[in-house]
Amino acid sequence: MVYFLVGIIDLFFVISLIATIYFGFRARKNKETYQKKFRHSIIATIVLFIFLAGSSQLIPDTSTNNETKSSTSSKQKDIQSSSSSRKENKIKSSNDANYTKSEIKKINHQLVLALKNDQKDANNGDERYNWANYILKILIQKNKTAYVYVDGNFMNLSEEDRKIVGEHTNGLIGAAIAMAGIDYTPEEGREGVYMSFYNGPQAIGRSRYTDNTxxxxxx
Incomplete structure (x- = not known):
């Protein structure tokens, strides 16, 4: 069942990726007709990639060697600890990979447009975009993290529904970065963007250091 699920997600990811390339090519010639489709296909590709990466972890380990399992587990813990430390240091420190003021302005402009479009779709009855109505504002930061401001209704959501809103928001941010003409590598798309959540001035949550989604x- 797990293999079937991973296969289905992989198939939709490939289809979404092909659609993104197609709409991106068409959007260069006819922005009014294809730009929105291009943006939506980017979001779908990023979200499917996140689901694919997550579902692949559900595939059972068939190894029967206890010593190998123990060794692998120990190595994974070391890698995870090292990755967490590197990511936390990256978030807290300034480096040459930071966004410039011009890039921040371009990305935040695309975030405003993209969020308004998704909220409009939600208000027109498209339930796939209902998550957007919980978001008030998204601001990209110099160190490539994002501040996400939510409304009071977000606080009433279950943890599972909050995760759904967070995942879609991460996809929207990735799409906005790409639409702003900023380099956004497949590795960055897989990792997503580290987000801090606020309800007014109060911090209510954040991405985990080991997994931005x-x-x-x-x-």
Whole structure:
């Protein structure tokens, strides 16, 4: 069942990727007709990539060698610890990979447009975009993280629904970066963007250091 699920997600990911390339090519010639389709296909590709990466972890380990399992587990813990430390240091420190003021302006402009379009779709009855109505504002930061401001209704959501909103928001940010003409590598798309969530001035949650698409909520 797990292999079947991974196969289905992989198929949709390939289809979405092909659509993104097609709409991207068409959008260069006819922006009014294809730009929105291009943006939506980018979001779908990123979200499917996240699901594909997550579902692949569900594939059972068939190894029967206990010593090998123990060794692998130990190595994975070391790698995870090292990755967490590197990511936390990256978030807290300034480096040459930071966005410029011009890039921040371009990305935030695309975020405003993209969020408004998705909220419009939600208000027109498209339930796939209902998540967008919980978001008030998204601001990309110099160190490539994002501040996400949510409304009061977000606080009433279950943890699973908050995760759905967070995942779609991450996809929207990735699409906005690409639409702004900023380099956004497949590796960055897989990792997603580290997000801090706010309800007004109060911090209510953040991405986990080991996984930008998993979240820790303070309340």
């Amino acid at each position: 998993s979240f820790k909520w303070y309340k």
